[in-house]
Each structure stands twice: as C-alpha cells, then as structure tokens.
Amino acid sequence: MIVKRLVILGVGLIGGSLALAVRKTGVCQQVVGWGRSPGTLQRALDLQVVDAIEPNLAAAVRGADMVVVAIPPGAMQGMFQELAKYLAPDAIVTDVGSTKGSVVAAARMAFTTELAHFVPGHPIAGKENSGVEAADADLFQRKRVILTPIPETNPEALRRVRALWECCGAEVSEMEVEHHDTVLAATSHLPHLLAFTLVDALAHMDDSWEIFRYAAGGFRDFTRIASSDPVMWRDICLANRTELLTVLGRYNEGLTQVAAAIAAGDGTRLQAVFDHARKAREHFLQLEVTVQAPKNTSNRCF
C-alpha cells in the first residue's frame, strides 16, 4: 500500500469509477471525494463509491499523496490555480482529461514552480450515461489509459500513476502531448461532433418525429455518442479545437468527394471508398483484439 490518501476531485462517471476500482484493489488507505455539488458528493458517499467526502478543497487535499482531477476540461485551469495554493510539494497530481495540450498549458500557468509531480493522463473509457450513479468498478478493465508526461515529470511520479491505472485493469501507454491530441481528435472528438451534428440536424427537419420513428439499430449505434454530456463535449471541442478543425477539414474533403461521386453517378469511386473503409475497419477490429490483459492485477502493483 503506497497511496495513503487518494483524493479524487470530481466524482462523476470517471472519478467515481476510479474510486470504486481502486477501493476494490485495496492499494489505497483512503479514497476521498471532493466535488462542487454537495448533492453529488453525498450520493457518492451514500453509494459507497468513496471512503469519505470533503466539500472543502483545502481540507480535501491536505495530506494527500495523490490527487486525481476528474472534472470537465473547461474547469481544469481554475481548479489547478486553486490547487496550487493547497497542495503539498510532493503530492502527485494527475488528471483524466480527454485533451492534453490544454491541460498541460493550464498546469504550466498554475503550477509555476513545481511540475515534477504533474502526470497528465487520459483513460479511454466511457459510457453512454454520466454521473456518479453510472460509476463502475470495472470500467477500466482492459481499457487503454494514455499518460503524456512532460519533460519536467518525475519518473517516480509517472511510475506511481501508471501503477494506479494498472491496478484498475487498464493497459497504460505513454505518448507525446501533441500526438495524443491528434489521435483523439480523429477517433473520439470528431465522431462525437459528427454524431451530435447529425442528430441536431435531423431533429430540425419538418418530419423529425417520423424520421426518428423509423430509425433502426444502425442509427441507434451511430448516434449513441450523441447522448454524451453536452458540457463536457463543448469543453473538449474547444480545448482541442486546432486538432479537431484539422481532422474535420480532412473529413470534409472526403465528404465533398463522395457527394460529387453520388451526384455524378460514379459508382466505381463510391465503391472504392466504401470498400477501403470496410477493410480499414476490419483491420482496426483486429488491432483491438490484441489488447492484452494487463500484467499487474494484484495489489502488489505498487
């Protein structure tokens, strides 16, 4: 047992699931939840997601040896600035934000002198439902977690954050901050944007009721991510706007070309695109299968 006091700031789906997963392993002496909403915080305690709650930030982080910031990306900068006032110098800080460039920039603004104990992180896991009620001890099992250490990051701090996630069943990898944001813009941020936009556009059509009535399973799957938290996704889209707009531009070029092929009745061109997409997806599904169970699943991982 190495983490004595693990403090989770923001006990929603991700923060709550991490608390449950960590408590199951027994690697932390105490898991404390903090949040801005007293109601949510109380529910986290009632649902036995955390060992204790503390609505006062200064009191919450006092004595913490690791702090996990699990709040929407848009609130990250303000949080870091508050945290900088209260944190012990050797306390490790990590986060779960879906964009890393913006989080690192916010950390550099706030933690002006001490960045050695800051380990940016991103668990690639989620659910259609959000909130502490949806928290799940197995959410990170066999899921990828990307850590994006910065030059200042202390290797021991990095090792401990990695170990925390591995205890939760995740496969941890490391990546450059910029690379993370490019990859996630393509496979996560853009698809969310497209799904939200499609459902919004159809809902504005005259016969939207009729349209949705005849939607089948394919539409339900395609639009599942449009049920995600609007505030969080607003923040993510703005935080990673440069990478997102770049990949959206690439996508729009493709869309313009298929639209032209349809208008011209160019079946050959259309089929080539569809064929290539189908093969690429098959290849991608094979990659997924190769995600191995993590080596460390006992509480000896620290």
Add this chain to the structure above:
Amino acid sequence: MIVKRLVILGVGLIGGSLALAVRKTGVCQQVVGWGRSPGTLQRALDLQVVDAIEPNLAAAVRGADMVVVAIPPGAMQGMFQELAKYLAPDAIVTDVGSTKGSVVAAARMAFTTELAHFVPGHPIAGKENSGVEAADADLFQRKRVILTPIPETNPEALRRVRALWECCGAEVSEMEVEHHDTVLAATSHLPHLLAFTLVDALAHMDDSWEIFRYAAGGFRDFTRIASSDPVMWRDICLANRTELLTVLGRYNEGLTQVAAAIAAGDGTRLQAVFDHARKAREHFLQLEVTVQAPKNTSNRCF
C-alpha cells in the same frame, strides 16, 4: 396455408432470414431459393435455409404465387425485366430494397401492363454481417417493415404481403414512396455515408495505424455501419441520390455552423447544439420502446 410456392430471389442476409422465418411459421408449402451464384445457392440449401433451390430463373418462378426480390438495388431493374417474361399474371411480386422510388421506377419500366400484383416493401432490419451464413429466423422480430403500395397495387396483394411479414414477427406500416425515401435517406443512407467516409478519411491519414489503435468503444459503435456491404450501399446511395444529397446538404449546413462555433470559441452555441441533439436522441429512444409486438404471430395470419 395460402402461399404454396414462395420464391426468394437472392438468398443473402435478408432473403435467407425471410426464408428461415417463413419456414418456421409453416405458412408456406415450399420456399424456393434462386441466386446467380451456384455456391451461395448450394450453401443456402446445405444450411437448410430454403426447402429447395433452382438456379434457372424461369424454372424457379414457374408456379410461384409469391416472389420476393431480395437482390442489391442496382440489379433490380434487370431482374424485373427478366421476371416479366416468366411470371404468371396473378403471381404477387414484392421486394426488400432500401430505396423505393428507384424500385418503383424499375417496376414500371419492366411490368408495363401489370402492376396490380407488385407490392414494394422494405424491412428495416440488418446486421453487421452479410450473406446467407448470417441469415437468422428472428431477424424481423419486432422490426419495422414499410410497404409503399402504388396506386395500381391490388389491396388483396398488399394484404398478403403484409401478412407474410407479420408472420415473421414484424410490425408493418404503409407509406408513400417519396416519403419513405426521405425518411430513410435521413436515418439510414446518410449515416452509412458518413461512417464510410470517416473511416476512409482516417485510414488515409499518415498515422492511421496509431489512430485506430487508440479508438475506443464509442468509435466502434459509430463506425459499425462502415462494415456494411460496399456494393449494396453504392447502389443505395446512387438509387436514392436526390433525397440523400438533400439531407446531406442540411447536415453540411449544421456542420459548417458547429465548425464556425468551434473556431470562434463560441461555447454557448456549441452546447446548444449538443444539448438539443442529446434531448432529441432521448426522445427517439422513447419512441423505439413503443414498438409493440405484432398481433399476429401464429400461422393463422394469412
């Protein structure tokens, strides 16, 4: 038992599933499969999907009282023209095409004198996998089937096609041809086009391997329909091109607006779109729940 000889032209996922479902109910005396590929046809027999196979079209439809055309939309016109030579005047013809305007136009070209027994249809059911191996007797259970009768359609022919689908567990509704094509362009054809285009665009990026490697469950769901049959979807996109390009235009307007909101850092606008989409999807999911089990599930439905 009213259908003595039900002939299914094209024994793939849809044709094969219909054969299995109908045979389970016992409402047809004989279900005969026809197809261009001798191998597929033989597999349909080996897998006991049909009672009999007949590789010769003239022989297959001889004595048929109902013929179901379950081939890709692009092959429909040629098939109707061949069929017109062999069909008995009172044989009912229906189809399972995803676009109805193009199918009706093809039928009008081919069946110049006799359209009373033509009942255009579209079962809204599918699977990620295609082919006779994926055929499933329960594929149409609680799924919607849309029939789009034309002015010439005989009410008795319509009643019998409706009864066939209801026997398979489907909920059957009727719709105008044009309305069908508008509704399906929005909820099926456009999402397929967007999914194919996204996967193709990402697969062309320099680090596509890395991109797909870090894709999570949301991406897998969003792109599931990009694993659909490229030839069938090429045909559908071309057959329903007018409606598809219209709804794509609406979608592109929405996408231009959200891109502008992101570029301008307009979080309020972005959140309004995301909120509206999420609420619309919740509403749509509630509609889905109201699909009731069909009234007729015994073989008395004829």
